[in-house]
Amino acid sequence: MFISVVVGALTGRIDAVTEAAIDMAKTAVEIAIGLIGIMALWLGTMKIAEKSGLITIIAKGLRPITVRLFPDVPEDHPAIGSIVLNMAANILGLGNAATPLGLKAMEELQQINPNKDTATNAMCTFLAINTSSVQLILPATVVGLMGTYASEIFITTIIATSMSTIAAIIAVKGLEKLKRFQIETENRQ
Numbered sequence: 001m002f003i004s005v006v007v008g009a010l011t012g013r014i015d016a017v018t019e020a021a022i023d024m025a026k027t028a029v030e031i032a033i034g035l036i037g038i039m040a041l042w043l044g045t046m047k048i049a050e051k052s053g054l055i056t057i058i059a060k061g062l063r064p065i066t067v068r069l070f071p072d073v074p075e076d077h078p079a080i081g082s083i084v085l086n087m088a089a090n091i092l093g094l095g096n097a098a099t100p101l102g103l104k105a106m107e108e109l110q111q112i113n114p115n116k117d118t119a120t121n122a123m124c125t126f127l128a129i130n131t132s133s134v135q136l137i138l139p140a141t142v143v144g145l146m147g148t149y150a151s152e153i154f155i156t157t158i159i160a161t162s163m164s165t166i167a168a169i170i171a172v173k174g175l176e177k178l179k180r181f182q183i184e185t186e187n188r189q
Contacts, residue, residue: 041097050081058084069129069169070122072112079108083126090133102130118183121176128168135161 001021008017058081066073066080073079082105089098109123110116119127135157175181 049085050078056081058088069125072120072122073109074112077108077112079105079112079122082108086126086130087134090130091135098130098133102126115183120183121172124176125169125172128172129165132164132168133161134158134165 004017004020005014008014056076062084063075066083067075070080070083082101086098086101086105089101105126106123109120109126113120113123
């Protein structure tokens, strides 16, 4: 900001800098309010699903996958449910809805982390999968921007995101076996 003010003053366009700062502040508030609504909706939905037992049912259905991907997380831990819901939101192309679920999953994974200042293998695996984000349904933004042309990238989107997720899982599982990335057992006790 300091550099933009100095450049604006030197070029005689300080009014443009001021206008841009006000416009961006307005945009930031609009984005924040929009995200609060989405986060409240999906965290509330997750809480209802958790209380009704739906998360447990979904987690049991995906147990063969989650046991292999997250062997350090107990099978009945709420983190598994949050992870599953986050993945489901990403698969459905609901990136904004996946964010609060991902934050909740990380919070729950941190609760079972014995070494609070170091990410666990489960946290790294979740982050890698979440970042690669398999998409079966195109995000609403892409459909809105591309209109009728969105159908042309449907198959390539599925292939690209599937490959990125496979690469992420292979990378994180390979790296966690390297001595450099292993947490010493003294730190865990």
